[in-house]
Amino acid sequence: ESARHAEAISAMTHARGLGLFSEWEEQDRVRFLVEALAGDVPPLPGTRDNPEVRDVFDTMRTIARIPPESLGAYVITMTSRASDVLAVEYLQRAARIPVPMRVVPLFETSRDLQNAAAVMESLLAIDWYRRRINGRQEVMIGYSDSAKDVGRLAAGWDLHRAQEAIVAVCRRFEVQVTLFHGRGGSVGRGGGPTHLALM
Secondary structure: OHHHHHHHHHHHHHHOOOOOHHHOOHHHHHHHHHHHHHOOOOOOOOOOOOHHHHHHHHHHHHHHHOOHHHOOEEEEOOOOOHHHHHHHHHHHHHOOOOOOOEEEEEEOOHHHHHHHHHHHHHHHOOHHHHHHHOOEEEEEEEOHHHHHHHOHHHHHHHHHHHHHHHHHHHHHOOOEEEEEEEOEOOHHHEOOOHHHHHO
16 A cells, blocks of 8 residues: 555664655656666665554564565555556665565545546656566556545546546557456445446
């Protein structure tokens, strides 16, 4: 979850006397992360008292130990800004993961769906990031939170517009995009044929 990653990086920046990453403006977050990723990312620190920060660090260390073919994508729930994606790239480097997982933003609230294309444009405008993804980007869109936000009909429209806008941005940057639909199970989580849900 994006806020958990920001909190984990805050523990690292605070320890280095740089302040709290989570309180920085977005442009400062992006600048810090890109500069670090283009150079040297310090290793993850030792165990932290905060259990949520410790959980993020432990997760990254576990990924570093697991054979890379065992894992696929690292999906970030509640993605709302470019730094949310770069933060996971940073944490993977800090954990010394030998083959970093591909990072997939998940846009799920109505507001985040409406802002998804702008987030992707911010990311794809970064030279380091475009080299990292090598012309391929996966994006997940969520049905449950958007429906809870604004209802199924409005959420459906937000989802449609977000997909169109994401594809247009990726096409402009000559990036092949794969859209992953986070739906299934109960109607409340986006599952079931729409006409049955309406009935």
